[in-house]
Amino acid sequence: MKRIVQIVMFALVLCGLTVSFAQEGTKKDNEGFEPVNGDMLQPGESIPASRLVGAAYGFICCAVIVWVASVARRARRLEDEVDDLKKKLQAR
Numbered sequence: 093m094k095r096i097v098q099i100v101m102f103a104l105v106l107c108g109l110t111v112s113f114a115q116e117g118t119k120k121d122n123e124g125f126e127p128v129n130g131d132m133l134q135p136g137e138s139i140p141a142s143r144l145v146g147a148a149y150g151f152i153c154c155a156v157i158v159w160v161a162s163v164a165r166r167a168r169r170l171e172d173e174v175d176d177l178k179k180k181l182q183a184r
Contacts, residue, residue, distance in 0.1 A: 106153050106154075
């Protein structure tokens with residue numbers, strides 16, 4: 093349980109870093125393009141794309157971390173069962 097909590101905390105920190113880095117890229121490029129500001133948004137539109145992209149990457153990272161933890165836990169259980177079967181065979 094402690095390991096799962098550590099993995100979840102790591103995923104949350106990773107999500108926060110992903111969102112913060114996604115928001116930093118608001119400079120003009122060489123061709124003179126600049127990001128859309130709030131004046132150009134339609135009424136009711138309030139979520140910038142960088143936050144959505146950051147949230148999507150954060151969600152994917154969290155999903156991958158949870159999946160890897162799940163596979164590791166199942167592999168550990170399988171190794172324990174194999175060790176138990178080896179001990180039973182040696183006892184006979």
